[in-house]
Amino acid sequence: MSNLATRPSTKRFNAASVAPLFPEAEAQANLARYLPVVLSALHEEGVDHPALVLLALATIRAESAGFAPIDEYPSAWNTAPGGKAFALYDHRHDLGNQGAGDGETYRGRGFIQLTGRDNYQRYGDRLGVDLIHRPELANDPEVAAHLLALFIKDREQALLQAYREGDLPAARALINGGRHGLDVFRQTMNRGQQLIADDAGRTVASTRSSCDTGAISGLSQQVLNELGLDGHLIRINHPLINGEGDQNNPWLQPAAYRDLVRAVNERGRPLRINSALRTPMQQHLLHQQWRRGECGISAAARPPWSQHNSGLAIDIEDAPGWRPYLEQHGWRWLGPHDPMHFDYVRGGIDLGAEQVRAYQRLWNRHHPQRPLVVDGLWGPATEAAVNRSPAAGFGHS
């Protein structure tokens, strides 16, 4: 589950948080003026993923350190020594320019330096603004912000891929066509990492309303790896038992699994398991959903007190049909308040506290300056840490 594909947020970007990215004095007043316009445009075009917002800001800085939509300056790129300004662009057919005057008329403008008759025509059409006859509108803050957003949108997947691979020259080239301003672009991206590093993806808490504990399967898997499953648990692997799915960790303690297989073989029919082993983080989400009356959760214990946290419980389909077989083999139906749930009652060990310890160790490795006490207890500090842990797992942000 890629954290780069999940729901974006622009709340973390505001004039104060972005100010360190734009150290130039004139940028500060412009940030207050233009940043909201830029963020709105990115949101409206559907490209407000944090990584894309940062790429957009770094692009603005590479084009306009003062954070304002501006005209391109005459330079050796566009103007011959002693010649008319921008005349070197007049016959750039690759830009769609058609001759004398087009170079100056359709010179670079805006936050991304829209350049050339073709681009003015194409993007003006998309925005419903007549940029061919009123090219100066490319510097209008709203228009300039939407031009930037459309450029990002047209290259969204390639930009995200370059970002994921840390290939900033490729990201810069996708917008600029070359490496102009690459150093400033890179510097801005590096400074901005602070803004998005902690939670570029979703946090555990932010997945609650999705009603899908599979949304934190990345973090869950890390904790299970840390726990070391093979010492304590057996993976469900039987032709009549289907326990696959993002929400389920198909593992049980050895005795519980052995007796489950006996019941299944006795009935000789397929068994669908919706939930077997749960991590305390998954249990936490279910418990929160149940307390709030969300997601149709009929019952969920506090973590780590569910037998699911120890690999000693299952939630299944067709519980009434299975009940006589399971109860012959050490599994007990919990009752009508949680009608899919069976507990294994012939013994086992408590893995709930072990799982919490595994989580606490994992957190501490990634936050050595803010460690949790590794006590296996689900206290307020541990719960707060879980809530802000990345759903995709540590180190994937």
Ligand SMILES: [Zn+2]
């Ligand atoms: Zn259950």
